[in-house]
Amino acid sequence: MSSRRVRATVVLCSLAGLLFALAGPAHAAPSPASAPSPAPAPSPAPAPSPAPAPSTAPAPTATSTPLPEGPWPPDEILARPPAGVAPRSLAAAGPSTGCPAAPSGVQRTAPGSGKTVALTFDDGPGVTTPAILSILQRYGIPATFFNIGVNASVRPAYVRSELVTGMVIGNHTWDHPQLPTLSASGQASEMDRATAEQSALTAVGSCVFRPPYGEFNATTLSLAQQRGMAVWNWSVDTEDWKAGTSTASSWVERIYSRAVAGGSQAHPVILMHNPPAGIPATVTALPRIIDYYRAHGYRFVDLAGGTGQRASTPAAATTAAGLHVLVRNAAGNIIERTLRGSTWSGWSQLGGSVVGGPAAAATSSAGLAAVAIGNDNAVYRQTVSDGGARSGWGSLSGVTTTRPGSGVGPDGVESIVLRGANGQGYLRQRTAAGWGAWVPLGGLLAPYAPSVAATAGGVLTVAGVGGNHAMYVKTRSAGGAWSGWRLLGGSINSDVALSPTADGTKVVAVVRGGQNGYYSVVNPDGTGWTGWRSLGGSLASGPAVTRNGAALEVFVIGGDGRIYRRTATNGTAVTGWGGWGALP
Numbered sequence: 001m002s003s004r005r006v007r008a009t010v011v012l013c014s015l016a017g018l019l020f021a022l023a024g025p026a027h028a029a030p031s032p033a034s035a036p037s038p039a040p041a042p043s044p045a046p047a048p049s050p051a052p053a054p055s056t057a058p059a060p061t062a063t064s065t066p067l068p069e070g071p072w073p074p075d076e077i078l079a080r081p082p083a084g085v086a087p088r089s090l091a092a093a094g095p096s097t098g099c100p101a102a103p104s105g106v107q108r109t110a111p112g113s114g115k116t117v118a119l120t121f122d123d124g125p126g127v128t129t130p131a132i133l134s135i136l137q138r139y140g141i142p143a144t145f146f147n148i149g150v151n152a153s154v155r156p157a158y159v160r161s162e163l164v165t166g167m168v169i170g171n172h173t174w175d176h177p178q179l180p181t182l183s184a185s186g187q188a189s190e191m192d193r194a195t196a197e198q199s200a201l202t203a204v205g206s207c208v209f210r211p212p213y214g215e216f217n218a219t220t221l222s223l224a225q226q227r228g229m230a231v232w233n234w235s236v237d238t239e240d241w242k243a244g245t246s247t248a249s250s251w252v253e254r255i256y257s258r259a260v261a262g263g264s265q266a267h268p269v270i271l272m273h274n275p276p277a278g279i280p281a282t283v284t285a286l287p288r289i290i291d292y293y294r295a296h297g298y299r300f301v302d303l304a305g306g307t308g309q310r311a312s313t314p315a316a317a318t319t320a321a322g323l324h325v326l327v328r329n330a331a332g333n334i335i336e337r338t339l340r341g342s343t344w345s346g347w348s349q350l351g352g353s354v355v356g357g358p359a360a361a362a363t364s365s366a367g368l369a370a371v372a373i374g375n376d377n378a379v380y381r382q383t384v385s386d387g388g389a390r391s392g393w394g395s396l397s398g399v400t401t402t403r404p405g406s407g408v409g410p411d412g413v414e415s416i417v418l419r420g421a422n423g424q425g426y427l428r429q430r431t432a433a434g435w436g437a438w439v440p441l442g443g444l445l446a447p448y449a450p451s452v453a454a455t456a457g458g459v460l461t462v463a464g465v466g467g468n469h470a471m472y473v474k475t476r477s478a479g480g481a482w483s484g485w486r487l488l489g490g491s492i493n494s495d496v497a498l499s500p501t502a503d504g505t506k507v508v509a510v511v512r513g514g515q516n517g518y519y520s521v522v523n524p525d526g527t528g529w530t531g532w533r534s535l536g537g538s539l540a541s542g543p544a545v546t547r548n549g550a551a552l553e554v555f556v557i558g559g560d561g562r563i564y565r566r567t568a569t570n571g572t573a574v575t576g577w578g579g580w581g582a583l584p
């Protein structure tokens with residue numbers, strides 16, 4: 001993890017002097033003790049699983065036994081000759097931080113209780129990576145991508161897309177050698193060069209490592225553990241790489257049948273690939289593989305211990321026409337619907353084929369602006385008037401590793417925030433004079449979207465999640481003076497949503513912790529925090545929040561993929577929460 005690294009090559013302005021680690025003490029998880037209501041889950045509880053004993057995985061094989069994983073020689077899966085790639089500074093490749101303690105030995109059983117399955121994609125990124133991410137997004141499930149450093153250097157946007165979509169990125173060495181043939185320093189260099197490349201692209205390190213061909217020795221295990229990385233092989237080998245770029249249905253069937261053979265295990269770890277040239281048959285087989293494990297009661301998990309669902313975070317905004325909800329649909333387009341009075345409109349298309357997003361804010365009483373992430377990792381914006389006029393998508397540039405957050409102040413100034421490629425927060429504002437430049441806000445944020453809100457007194461509040469999963473706020477006074485990042489605490493695993501209270505004097509933050517929603521009310525200067533109060537639920541996404549007159553409206557995606565809404569009375573305080581209700 002390169003917690004103090006700033007790349008000069010990030011497109012966003014980099015001010016090295018402003019970068020500092022958000023390394024405050026981890027605070028306690030949001031406590032459900034102060035829950036205002038029992039808050040029934042917004043989605044059907046997962047079916048009780050018979051939970052077979054998690055000990056049916058195959059016994060570890062001897063370390064000297066090569067396992068087939070990808071073609072030999074390895075240059076067939078490298079996007080360019082490693083010798084032609086300028087090395088990143090290895091100074092960035094320190095131990096990963098924020099990882100669970102790396103266990104010793106080699107792991108082959110998917111984490112989590114009940115029946116769990118881990119999808120893993122090796123040797124990328126490659127041409128099929130976007131299609132795989134799109135399928136995973138459509139299902140709202142996590143996976144782990146064991147990238148090769150050389151391949152990451154060729155397709156940096158895909159690496160960032162893996163992060164934006166909530167996937168875990170693992171280390172699969174710099175150029176895919178047989179590690180046991182290398183000296184200790186050679187093996188260490190393979191790990192560290194891959195980590196340095198990934199850190200330069202995303203400011204996130206790897207907590208998991210997979211040795212090429214599954215081959216390792218005691219040195220490999222020791223080096224990975226020293227770097228905070230758990231070593232993961234697999235228990236189900238689809239041998240999908242043998243299909244190459246063939247689209248023949250016989251290959252699709254072979255990959256499918258080998259993948260679902262893992263249904264005999266309680267915790268299969270499935271090996272698939274997304275090398276530079278891609279494996280189209282894997283893409284074709286993937287939805288059926290997911291359907292199979294879903295139908296058989298498995299929960300999808302990543303290998304870093306994350307079991308949360310990965311639905312896209314919705315967006316919400318309120319204009320004179322009513323209450324607007326926006327989401328990214330299965331095709332990657334942004335769609336919008338409006339609650340007029342008590343009637344929801346149908347969905348209307350904003351298009352885009354975006355990687356992530358949306359966020360939205362009312363730019364006037366009669367229109368909103370939506371923002372989303374393009375496949376170049378830049379921010380795109382589109383305005384939608386209450387009368388139905390749309391501007392089309394226009395680029396606001398930048399390089400983001402999260403969904404953006406947006407807000408509009410009482411003065412009409414529009415603010416967009418994001419996490420840059422270097423992990424810092426960034427702010428761009430539109431005033432009467434037009435768009436300003438992207439301004440670095442410093443910090444080192446976890447890859448969850450920050451959010452922004454302006455209060456009546458002219459104070460701008462930006463909230464983000466630190467590497468310790470706690471919330472931090474940074475404020476700019478009406479006079480323009482920035483505070484530092486202030487720790488508010490919590491244990492957050494979602495994008496942050498912020499809104500002013502109805503009276504405009506305070507800020508409401510809504511997040512997901514575990515699978516539940518939580519909210520907190522805080523003064524614009526970061527003081528007077530109420531602590532986290534539970535909203536319950538079983539959230540598959542981060543929340544969206546908007547001020548709707550004297551109400552505060554929260555929207556999330558539930559575990560069943562439906563959109564749920566919960567409403568509170570929003571005055572100086574936020575009280576009187578109703579229950580979760582699914583949108584019709």
Ligand SMILES: [Zn+2]
Nearest residue numbers: 070122123212
């Ligand atoms: Zn491999």
